[in-house]
Amino acid sequence: MQLWELFVIAVGLSMDAFAVSICKGLSVQRLRWSHALTAGAWFGAFQALMPLAGWLLGTRFEGLITNVDHWVAFVLLVLIGGNMVKESRGACEALDASFAVRAMFPLAVATSIDALAVGVTFAFLRVDNILSAVCFIGCTTFVLSAVGVKVGSVFGARFQSRAELSFPHWGQGTLRAEGIFPSRMA
Numbered sequence: 001m002q003l004w005e006l007f008v009i010a011v012g013l014s015m016d017a018f019a020v021s022i023c024k025g026l027s028v029q030r031l032r033w034s035h036a037l038t039a040g041a042w043f044g045a046f047q048a049l050m051p052l053a054g055w056l057l058g059t060r061f062e063g064l065i066t067n068v069d070h071w072v073a074f075v076l077l078v079l080i081g082g083n084m085v086k087e088s089r090g091a092c093e094a095l096d097a098s099f100a101v102r103a104m105f106p107l108a109v110a111t112s113i114d115a116l117a118v119g120v121t122f123a124f125l126r127v128d129n130i131l132s133a134v135c136f137i138g139c140t141t142f143v144l145s146a147v148g149v150k151v152g153s154v155f156g157a158r159f160q161s162r163a164e165l166s167f168p169h170w171g172q173g174t175l176r177a178e179g180i181f182p183s184r185m186a
Helices: 003-027 033-060 069-088 101-124 130-162
Strands: 163-166 174-177
Touching (some): 003 101, 003 130, 033 101, 033 130, 101 130
16 A cells, blocks of 8 residues: 555545544633644544554454455445434534543544444455554544644634524524624524
8 A cells, every 4th residue: 555545544534533623622712732632642543543453353354254345345334324314414412622531532433433444444455564554544633633623723712703503584593604604684
């Protein structure tokens, strides 16, 4: 596997952790370096551990899975896609400003499930230097997550006073930032 391919995979796997980190940055009142480092450490560690676990599972059970691997991939993608549709239709979740273990652990697991599947794929592709690959993925996620917390904090501080939740006459709730989209409704 070439470096550019690994970079694309690492950035792709990091995007969900980056999005959650932005939300964590939005939720804190006063950002400290420890917030960014905590998010980066949690998300980076899990994004490194999950592909390693997937690779270990894939190499161990390759003989059993090879005949049905396409069906396993199909079922996993259907379940993940269905869950995404279900979550998109659910109620909005409140932002949690906590960086404690009870808040970060489930987020780290949830954002790294796809990395487990990538690890299984690494086993089937016979990626030789798996430790380098997972370290690269973990470091990429660490950096992007730490940056995401800062981006969320800066965005939240800049637009917090001008953002409000409005409910137009057609009944759909929309988030409107007064500085970006001035209201024409009186």
